[in-house]
Amino acid sequence: MIIVMKKGAEQKEVDAVIQWIESVGYQAHVSKGVERTIIGAIGDEREKVRLKAAEDMPGVEKVMPILQPYKLASRETKDGDTIIQIGDVAVGGPKCVVIAGPCAVENEEQLLQTAHAVKKAGASMLRGGAFKPRTSPYSFQGLGEEGLKILAKARQETGLPIVTEVMSAADVELVEAYADVLQVGTRNVQNFALLKAVGLAKKPVLLKRGMMTTLEELLMSAEYILASGNEDVMLCERGIRTFETAMRNTLDISAVPVLKEKTHLPVIVDPSHAIGKWRFVLPLAKAAVAVGADGLMVEVHPDPQHALSDGPQSLKPKKFARLMEEIESIATIVRKDGVS
Numbered sequence: 274m275i276i277v278m279k280k281g282a283e284q285k286e287v288d289a290v291i292q293w294i295e296s297v298g299y300q301a302h303v304s305k306g307v308e309r310t311i312i313g314a315i316g317d318e319r320e321k322v323r324l325k326a327a328e329d330m331p332g333v334e335k336v337m338p339i340l341q342p343y344k345l346a347s348r349e350t351k352d353g354d355t356i357i358q359i360g361d362v363a364v365g366g367p368k369c370v371v372i373a374g375p376c377a378v379e380n381e382e383q384l385l386q387t388a389h390a391v392k393k394a395g396a397s398m399l400r401g402g403a404f405k406p407r408t409s410p411y412s413f414q415g416l417g418e419e420g421l422k423i424l425a426k427a428r429q430e431t432g433l434p435i436v437t438e439v440m441s442a443a444d445v446e447l448v449e450a451y452a453d454v455l456q457v458g459t460r461n462v463q464n465f466a467l468l469k470a471v472g473l474a475k476k477p478v479l480l481k482r483g484m485m486t487t488l489e490e491l492l493m494s495a496e497y498i499l500a501s502g503n504e505d506v507m508l509c510e511r512g513i514r515t516f517e518t519a520m521r522n523t524l525d526i527s528a529v530p531v532l533k534e535k536t537h538l539p540v541i542v543d544p545s546h547a548i549g550k551w552r553f554v555l556p557l558a559k560a561a562v563a564v565g566a567d568g569l570m571v572e573v574h575p576d577p578q579h580a581l582s583d584g585p586q587s588l589k590p591k592k593f594a595r596l597m598e599e600i601e602s603i604a605t606i607v608r609k610d611g612v613s
C-alpha cells in the first residue's frame with residue numbers, strides 16, 4: 274500500500290504514520306517529494322487491507338494499493354528519479370555516464386593502459402571482470418582477487434570508480450572490498466541468493482537483464498536487492514535472445530523508455546554484449562543515448578585480437594574516443610548536461 278500524505282503535512286504526522294505502519298508489522302519506505310511525502314508500506318500482501326485504517330490519521334490524504342508487483346522499484350512509491358552518487362559520478366542525473374574497459378582484467382599492463390585511455394577519452398567509470406561467467410569451463414575464468422587488486426591500482430592511478438562482476442553470494446564481501454559498483458551479470462539475474470547478498474552490501478549494484486527475462490522479471494530482481502536494503506540499483510539492458518542470428522543478441526532499445534516510465538532506477542545500455550561486433554557498437558551507443566539511457570557500458574581493449582574474452586566486440590581506445598565525441602552531440606540534445 275502507499276500512504277500519500279497531504280501537501281504540507283507535518284513531520285510529526287509523517288512520523289506517527291511510520292510508527293503505526295511498523296506497529297502493524299510492515300516496513301515503511303519514505304519518499305519525500307517536492308510537493309508531498311509518500312510512504313510505501315511493504316509486507317504481507319494478504320493483510321494489506323488493514324493499512325486502509327491509516328486514512329483516518331492526521332495528515333494523511335489517501336491510502337492506495339501499489340498496482341505493480343515490484344513495489345520499491347516502481348515509480349508509484351517514489352517521487353522523482355533515483356540518482357546514485359559514486360565518488361564524483363552521479364548515475365541517473367543530468368549527465369549521461371559512460372562505463373568503459375575490457376571484458377576481463379588480463380594483466381596489469383593491459384588494464385592500466387585501457388584505464389588511462391578511457392579516462393582520457395572522457396569515461397566516468399572503469400569496468401573489468403575479475404570473476405568471469407564463461408559459457409565454457411575451459412575458457413579464461415578471470416584472475417579472481419589478483420584481478421581485483423589490479424582494478425584497485427587502476428582506480429588509484431586514474432581516479433575512475435571500478436565496476437566489476439560478482440558471481441556468487443560467497444564472493445560479495447571480497448568483491449565489495451575492492452569495487453565501487455557490484456555488477457550482477459546476465460546469467461545471474463535470477464540468482465536470488467546473490468541478489469539478496471548484494472542487497473545487504475554497502476555498494477551500488479549494476480543489474481544486467483537476463484537473455485530471457487522480461488522487463489517485469491528484471492524489475493522483480495531489482496526488487497530483491499531493494500527489499501534487502503540496498504537502494505542503489507542501476508538496470509542494464511544488454512541484448513536479449515531472439516530468433517535473429519545475425520548478431521550476438523538483439524538490443525531491446527524499447528526497454529529504455531519503457532523502464533524509465535515504470536521505474537525511478539537509472540537505466541544503462543551495454544551495446545557491446547548486445548551486438549557482439551565492434552563495428553556496430555557506435556551506432557547502437559548513439560541510439561541508446563538518443564532514446565534516453567542514463568549511461569552506457571562499453572568494452573574497450575588495447576589489442577582486441579589477442580583479448581582473452583570478447584575481443585570481437587571490443588573497441589580499440591581510438592575508436593572509443595570517437596564514440597565519446599559522437600555521442601556528446603546527441604547527449605546535449607536529449608539530456609541537460611551532455612556526457613560524463
Ligand code: PEP
Nearest residue numbers: 376458459460481511546
Ligand atoms: C560482462 O559485462 O562482461 C558480461 C559478462 O556481461 P553479460 O553478463 O551481460 O553477459
Ligand code: MN
Nearest residue numbers: 376572582583
Ligand atoms: Mn564481456
